[in-house]
Amino acid sequence: MRKTGKQLTLLSGIVPFLFASGLAHAKSIWDFQEPVTPIAHDSMTVSVDFQRIIMVIYAVVFAIFIYSIFRHRKNSGVQPAAFTGPRTKWQWALAISPFLILIYIDYVLMGIPAFHSIVNMEDTRTAAEMVVKVTASQWKWQYEYPEEDIRFVSTIATTQEQIHNKKTKGEHYLQEVDNPLILPTNKKVRILLTSTDVIHSWWVPAFGVKRDAVPGYLREMWVNIDKPGTYRGQCAQLCGDGHSFMPIVVEAIAEPQFREWVAKKKAEGSLAETAAGKVWSRNELMVKGEEIYKRVCIACHQADGKGIPGAFPALAGSKIVNGPFLDNDDRLIKDGHLDRVMNGKPGSAMQAFKNILSDAEIAAVVTYERNSFGNRMDDMVQPSQVKALR
């Protein structure tokens, strides 16, 4: 029995110690990532306070347990008592008081700050200065600035080689994207969320926000970033095979730079418009197509175009890819290659890419698929054709 006593001391030591050592380094391990929005500041204080409160409760109750375990042992010769409940007034008071304390903790100490933080978090519309619309799809984010008419897709930039340990991993392994979301600092930005397929969830820890993107519905939240920088997060709702690879990167820049970026992006957009009018060469299309394929399609159809049997069809040797895509009147052939890419296949993971990709991008990727992975159709699609078919 003596030995057990020692062991119990050990146990009683370990657990509070772990908590206490955390307390001592409060800045390092009990915190969330460094907060940069009002909500994040708020929730970090609340979270750290709450964790302290429960640690204190735990320590107090556990201390009483340990005391009892040491004092009330058979081999120290005590006679067991026979009470089955509180009897005297004093005992009743002792029995009731923890609950009063707990109610106070629940509804005053914790309840009130928690309430204020919710109201603050849900106040998405008052004085919002700008709107960004986020559309999630399997496994990418589309960002849209409705007031500026800017739209682009953001996907993971970490390569398959890095993921499969064939190349060394960079500093921001898994948390890097091709096109980050750009937001101005010190501006209340209202973020609208929706999805095209399954429920995803947009989470950037430093902003203190996480909200589900529900297909067919709009959800909203807001951020007001107080410090320029690059902030990283990721999808937080199990959304299929690519869920681990759906990062979010936000670059917060000061308002003037943001304006510049908007202007540049708009110019690019009109460039793309004119580009759609030009006649592309086969080579140009192939180069651009490969880039798009690696960015957008590879997650499902794989690098070798063989897909994943049972889940994603192979494009190599596919009847659709190796078939015609326009009929004699230059209309889309239903279930033809171009139709499938532009309009997707409802009810499957293959979505309508005309909502996401530009004319040139669609033309390029279709051309690329028709002439890669062993497919030799030797034809091409021009952006102008795609434009006409939208």
Next chain:
Amino acid sequence: MATATTTAVHDQHEHPPAGIMRWLTTTNHKDLGILYMSFGAIMFFIGGAFIVAVRAELLLPGLQLLSPGMYNQLFTLHALIMVFGAIMPFATGLNNYLIPLMIGAPDMALPRVNNWGFWILPFAATLLLTPFLLQFSGVGSGATGAGWIMHNASLDLQSGIGIDFAIFTIHLLGLSSITGAINVVVTVLNMRAPGISLMKMPLFVWAWLITAFMLILAMPVFSAAATMLLTDRHFGTHFFDAANGGDPILLQHLIWFFGHPEVYIVLLPAWGLIPHILATFSRKPVYGYRAQVYALWTICFLSFIVWSHHMLTSGLPLAAEVYFMYSTMAVSIPTSVLVFCWLGAIWRGAMTFETPMLFALGFVAHFGMGALTGLILPAVAVNAQYHNSYVIVSHFHYTFFGGGIFGMMAAAYYWLPKFTGHMFDEKLGRLHFWLTTIFFNMTFIPQWFAGLDGMPRHVADYPLKLSAANLVSSAGAFLLGLAQLLLVYIVVKCVRGGPKATGQVWEGAQGLEFTLPSPPPYHTFETPPEVK
């Protein structure tokens, strides 16, 4: 004590059929209890083996062993097997074996239904695992990888055939749980020996009665949700399809309406038996009996009105968020009643620390952590940081493993001599406790901090800064798994022999089951015992 009277009715079951047929056709509550418990134990190891693979993948950043799809399948199966295959059947086995003994009944009230309820389980488990095995022969896309709560199952088209198998598994499990629960309710309400009024029943029986009520209300809703999922996927209905007026969030509401009570269903049997063990080894009567009964009822009631605290990031209206936060916090009040009654149970006792007592105290310590970490989760604004991060994984393993499994282990050690007639190896038992405790904390404490630092759950891979936490956690998980092999050894050794156990087994043990010899005869209490 019970004396066997011979009458015409009685002699039909003198000789149970031999061999496998005995177990397939048995209506005896002890046989079925043993079956349930063995099934639960086996599934615990299968569920554990699945998660060992998961932890192996998470040992280092990058993908080493599993494809992401396989990863999703493994943790989903892990969760379904642990919850529905391990803990629930084990607790049901305990109730089967013990309730009739504790209330002086000849058997469960509906013995054939009892057999029915058990023998669904192996079929259900086979059904769940069929697609997992089929994929290796190139058929189908594997088992369900949609998570145990299947948030996205109505929409996630890659889940393929696995979801359908899971749906039918849920139907079978529902049947099993509901028949089992009905049996408990009927037995408790109708089979108590004269003199055992409701308020004299052991707490374990109370806890199971309440669990049974919860099952009867919650399980059908789960089946209904699964049915809607099935018809949405295959027969053209639109419950969860926004374009046709449905809502994917509706599925979550339905499933969490079941899922939240479910976590208490898992824990209530343990809450019921912990006071027995604490009282025995403190050599004191149970403390605060009435308070505990009322607290259990309150928890039962509250558990049905707080479900949306699992969906706080899904964009509920503000009023709903505030309501679900406050109602969830209310659960802490009755739960702490239990904790303080456990404290009262050992206070000024004459404690000794045999293995069951160690596990019971371990239960208290770990469950306390799990529950208190739960207390801070419903704060909506902060929940945005916690939700679907490893903070949650840490929280619920403290309740499920630190609570549920520790509770079941305490019970197993406590009654093992009663079941087998032999004492187990006390030294090894204690070793098992200490190894389990240490490695359990080593596995799940780092997860809390990984979660605070932004590690989402359900991911097969993670950023480099989280490597250290995951390395420790994975190492802990392997060691925790290995430590469980010790349990197998102890149990096998105990079944095969050992010092004879007396009827009372433990010095301070009270209760009708300890008035019987160990192991109790095949039929007990054929005429009700007299209880003062």
Next chain:
Amino acid sequence: MSEMRSDRHYYVPPPSHYPVTINLGLFILALGFALRINAIVSGVVPILAGISLALYGAFGWVEKILCEDESGNYHPWEDRSFRIGMAYFIFSEVAFFGAFLLALMYVRAFSLPELASMDPHFTLWPDFKGTWPSGGPKSQAFTPLGAWGLPAVNAILILASAVSLIWARKGLSTANRGQMVAGLAIAFSLGVAFLFQQAMEYRHAAELGVTLASGVYGTNFYMLTGVHGVHLLAGIIMLAVLLLRAFHGNFKAESHVGLDLVSWYWNFAVAIPGLLVFVYFYWL
């Protein structure tokens, strides 16, 4: 309570293979069904085999119970077990059905209005109004079903059948066997009539364009009535068994647990849900 058990034994049935047989049947059924809807196995043989095996087990079991009952194995103590058991079984059925009703209410109270009233500038479904009856933004057009034709008649039928069961039960306790048999027969025929009417209602619905393609409206219509119909069918089979037993002279004033259980089932798991469907789907 103690007097009812006196020194009597509680009847613990001998080992039985029927439960396992049912389970095996259900397993084969589920397996066959799951493989078939995923086009991995095309035949219906496993499904049929599963159903037959389960039915064989179920009927064998019921027959066993009836034998035991008639050979006097059951006493008030066992009787009470069946009653409590059935009460809670019905409770679970109500919970199952309740989930479907709640889905209907959720759709009407939350999802349709929310789909129609998102942010004014960014709405995803521009022209959608969201007032019930509606099938959602993309559903096919349909004419909503009226409440005061067939559905109202059906509601009355089901109510009447419940009343006639109560009347039959009265007949038993006043030792009026004729009244009992008549009551059972009436309830049974009303049930069958309901089922027939329901089939007409389905035809009518199809004419009005209410199909599964009419969004949540069609979904709720077919699922609610379908789930109810399955319970009704089960109830009708139970009533048929009761009728047969009544013809055989079963049920006495002091032993009639079968009759009571079936009438509870009928009243609470068939009649009341039927009325709720009428009120919440058709009427309000």
